[in-house]
Amino acid sequence: MSINWIKITERAREGIKIINALPYDTFTTVLLYVHRQMSPASSATANSGSVGGGGGSNGAGLSAPSITVGTSVTTPTTERAGTTSSEPEYTLEELERLVGVARPDFLLLIKTFSYILRRISTFIIKPSHLQRELREKLQLQDEAKIDAILRLWVRQTTPMMNNLASERYESNVIEDMAWKLNVEIASHCQQREKSALAVLQLKTVAGEDINFEMTQPELLQLFNQFEHIQSELDATLASMKASN
Incomplete structure (x- = not known):
């Protein structure tokens, strides 16, 4: 597929x-x-x-x-x-x-x-x-x-x-999340061409910052993936409750 x-x-x-x-x-x-x-x-x-x-x-x-x-x-x-x-x-x-x-x-x-x-x-x-x-x-x-x-x-x-x-990442927990929007100029020769970028920062308990930079379609795709994960998780939890 x-x-x-x-x-x-x-x-x-x-x-x-x-x-x-x-x-x-x-x-x-x-x-x-x-x-x-x-x-x-x-x-x-x-x-x-x-x-x-x-x-x-x-x-x-x-x-x-x-x-x-x-x-x-x-x-x-x-x-x-x-x-x-x-x-x-x-x-x-x-x-x-x-x-x-x-x-x-x-x-x-x-x-x-x-x-x-x-x-x-x-x-x-x-x-x-x-x-x-x-x-x-x-x-x-x-x-x-x-x-x-x-x-x-x-x-x-x-x-x-x-x-x-590794154990270091297995025990790492997301503590907080921050985000901001950037406007990026596509080229020095084409100053009028700009694109908006979303910047996500995941803050971990271990003190590390994990940064993601995404365009609007990429952010939408990530959101859809999270929605799919949430649906699968909800269905699994409902099945577990029903079996109990």
């Missing part, structure tokens, strides 16, 4: 076509580039001057990471069929030449990768389920590309799941 973790618009579908056309080695280079640009360390060091205003929304459900001219990436290894090979260091301009498509298609490619990785990080999914979703819902055609995304996702989520399974 398909889950509602990502919306595939016509624009996103065009980006996936470009992904399907990429050679595997180029695909993994761009994938890891976008992933690193989305990481907190990269975001903290990024400055203005993004290519073509690529950091903003394209109006079709896609948003790109903040990518700065001259930013470089070193991809340590590329895995396929049990082999590894070293990748050179690329700037964004060099990466665009490597991909070898027109500038609008290149920016759409970056935005599509960003959109997929951002949505994957929002949901906890079984690896086998995610693999099927990438194949059937996103219609990625190369199993090696699907496996590359899956390996990246597993590497990213494993520490989080290990922490959730």
Whole structure:
């Protein structure tokens, strides 16, 4: 059964076509580039001057990471069929030449990768389920590309799941919750494009603050998930009372 973790618009579908056309080695280079640009360390060091205003929304459900001219990436290894090979260091301009498509298609490619990785990080999914979703819902055609995304996702989520399974988190209790609204400017080059973001902060007994930043559709989806959990909980409690 398909889950509602990502919306595939016509624009996103065009980006996936470009992904399907990429050679595997180029695909993994761009994938890891976008992933690193989305990481907190990269975001903290990024400055203005993004290519073509690529950091903003394209109006079709896609948003790109903040990518700065001259930013470089070193991809340590590329895995396929049990082999590894070293990748050179690329700037964004060099990466665009490597991909070898027109500038609008290149920016759409970056935005599509960003959109997929951002949505994957929002949901906890079984690896086998995610693999099927990438194949059937996103219609990625190369199993090696699907496996590359899956390996990246597993590497990213494993520490989080290990922490959730630790005693420290098992005994952690939510003590309070705070929220606020932010208005985010989509791009330095497009000051008029703004988006509203909800920021939730869960305060724990252990003194930690867990922050979530969500758009209005993401917040609505979270609310619907809580409603579903509440309905299931109510039904379970009613069944327990009836059996007693």
